[in-house]
Amino acid sequence: MTIRTKLLLFIPLLVVFANIIAYFVFQSGKVVQQSYDEMLGRILLIEQTSESAESNLKLLYAYLLNPRDDKAVQGPTERQLMQLKGRIQEVSDSAAPSFAEEDYVNLLATFLEQKQAAVLDANAQDPQSAFEHYIEAEKTVSYTHEEGQRLVDAELAYYRPIIENIRNKNERMNGLGVALFGMNALMGVLLAIWVSRSITGPVGRLVGLAKRIATGDLNIEPQPRRDDELGVLSDAISQMSTDLSILIEKDKQSLEMRRLVKELELLALQNQINPHFLFNTLNVLSKLAILEGAEKTSDLIVSMSNLLRYSLQKLDKPVTLQEELDHIREYVTIQQARFRDRIRFDLQFDASVLQQQIPALTIQPLIENAFLYGVADMENGAIIALTLSRAGEDVQIVISDNGKGMAEETRLSVLRLEGRAESSSSTGLGMQNVFKRLQLFYGKEGMVEISSNTGQGTAITIRIPVKKESERTDVSVVDRG
Template sequence: MKHLQKKIWLLAIVVLIIMVIIWISLTYYNQKMQDQYNQILERYLVMNELNMISQETVTSLNAYLLDPSDANYRTIERRKNRMRQLYEEVTAFRNTDNESELTNYTNLTVSLVEMTERSVNFQISGEIETAKSALNEAIHIADYVSEMRLSVIDKELRTYDIFYREMIDRSEKLTELGVWLLITIILMLLFFTYWFSLRITKPLEKLTESAKRLSKGQFDREIEADSKDETAILAGTFEQMRININNLFIETKQKARLEAELQKSKYLLKESQLLSLQSQINPHFLFNTLNTLSKKAYIEGSEETSDLLVSIADLMRYNLRHMDKPTALHEELHVLKQYIQIQKARYTDRLTFITEIDETCLDIQIPGMTLQPIVENAIIHAVEPSEDGGTILFRVRHALNHVVIEVEDDGPGMTEEKIEMLKDARAVTSEKGNGIGFKNVVQRLKLFNASDDVVDIVSQPGQGTKISLYILKERSGQTYDQSSHSG
């Protein structure tokens, strides 16, 4: 992005330079006028304060003559000192135009201070009448000071009349200059913005047109760019992408055609296999046959064999009916009970099956054929290899917002590596299983819960295995279809 950054920085620097020049110029002229104005205002303020101090000094002197206290004396001294300070400041205002008036004004101020001191001294020495006479003289001098101040200010106004008019003219010219500078800045910004945007948007417009052609599936037209910045790099990358997409599109069409042919062949093969299977074994014929054998065994006194045949028939019927939809937990437990009955007929006392079931959990919905594969794996790995058989503990309990189904055995256990493989759904169906397998159960539970947190395995070599399945009590309302994930 170096070239685009240079253009942006160039525009920013030009604008910044113009703004700095304007700011410095306006600040300089404004400060110059402000300083001159402050100087004039300072002269007026000082003379006005001197006039006020003169009147206050006379007032303080009168108060002292009436009540010659230390407080009144200190007030007179303080105001005399202030008059001397203001005298020094006013003296600095003298120039060729106001020398006469300002000299008279300052002399009157000195006379007022002297007359005040004389009146105080007379009062201290007990010459009351002479002190009052000096007070009257001080009052007259204070009045002269006030009148002379007006004369000095009038002289100042006449002297600085030209300057005031120059200040007004400068202010108007400064305002006019500001307007013209603003117009100039706007025009320059418009020009640079147009030039800068044109250098960027023109190549981007070409790229946009090329992108629209690609979105319509037109991959045969080459993408070009006449810029020398990052847009050219983008156009080159875009062109390479067009070539790759075009090649991939052609290759995908060929693969899709081959895949369609292959899927059609697989479908025909599965259909033929299904028809062949149906022709060999009719489910209804098989169920009727098992029921007939069960009744015959019961009549002949083989009640155990009869019950076993009934369990097999019910188990097969449930498998074919419930693989494509959820079912209640109590139905799964009924089928599991029949499955255990069949296995007990096989393993006799070698199989010990213990259940701990919370009856309040039996109405929860779970995917069909969830429990049997887990228990079957426990029998295969914990009971069958051992001469003494084994024990399987089956537990159903509540836990927060889900129901936990636990299958625990006392078999040889598993290593951590094997547990991780099962949790990652990389375990394959057991060769001795029923074809559903652990992987299939986990995948269907994930789809059913819409969550990956559906199984937990706790096991150590030589200490058995406990598999916990988590079934949500309330799901988000999604539709679950096992038929596309079973097997």
């Protein structure tokens, strides 16, 4: 039998047993309390009615001595007495046979009639008749007190043996409850002992094994065989110890391999061309071109040098739109030397947005993509346009061309960042790489829109929030081609 089955069997039995005991004890007490509440409610109602009748009589007497306002004598006090009279008639339907309220209710009705007659005589300036009605009303109130006391005595006499019988039964039930509670406590103690021996003991041994493994001791001796969940857990710990030993050995081998690879990478880096040597060489070539009268060649070499220097020095840092724009001008200079008059580059910008910061190499790879994949095959009339402007609280960047465009499937794939981004040739950064870096830099999605149809060109719109200096986030390249 598994631990779960044992617990699901014994614990619900204890709970049900305890609830049955509590239910019987509660019910026995509830019967006595209900009978007592009903009897006490009727007695209090009679007492309250008698007091209300007395209050009405006092108000009538005061009115007869000084008849000014009959509303005082016929106001809330009289309405209260009438309400109490109605409640007595209601409770009599569920009361014991001893509660014969007819005479009591009739006396109340007679009192109200006598009171009304006294008020009418007083209003008719007949004090003699009014006081005669008052004397009769006073006698009626006295009879009401006597009849109320009789009802109370009859109620107590009727319920005394019933309550006594219920009290005796309740005492027997309480004795039974004590016995049942004792049995329940004994079963609880036995269950606790069983749980301690069959669960906590093995769990303690497993905790000891776990501590040994945590300290690096993987030489675990076989544990006693069990058929419950703890047996499965014990087998799992033993297997984990064995697997960890194998894994540690593999990790040692892997670390050794990585060390060798790092040494090879270091040797490879040592053999690479120093970037400063490359820039110095380009500067020498530029000056040599000037000396030979090839000024355009010199300008191209300078542009190439600036392009490489920007890519190497700025790649992991945010830059301003002004810096990115200067870099784009260098790139366009090189491309126009290649394509000449076949491609026209249009630039429009709002000077107020040029200090906005963006990740380095955000716009240039998109311009490069337009050159290489949008308009490269066009013999003439090719246009690539870049527009920087404000759009509400955002800065809007639009790169458009009138080239061959892209299929809808390709457009959606680029926006969803699906697959590996296709890298362009000079910077090694593709469109998807740019979009990923924008998401990381600004911490939001949906910043890029692409409008394109096959044969109708492409327009890429980027809306970036105005980012303050204190909110700068350095984002390095996430995907090199």
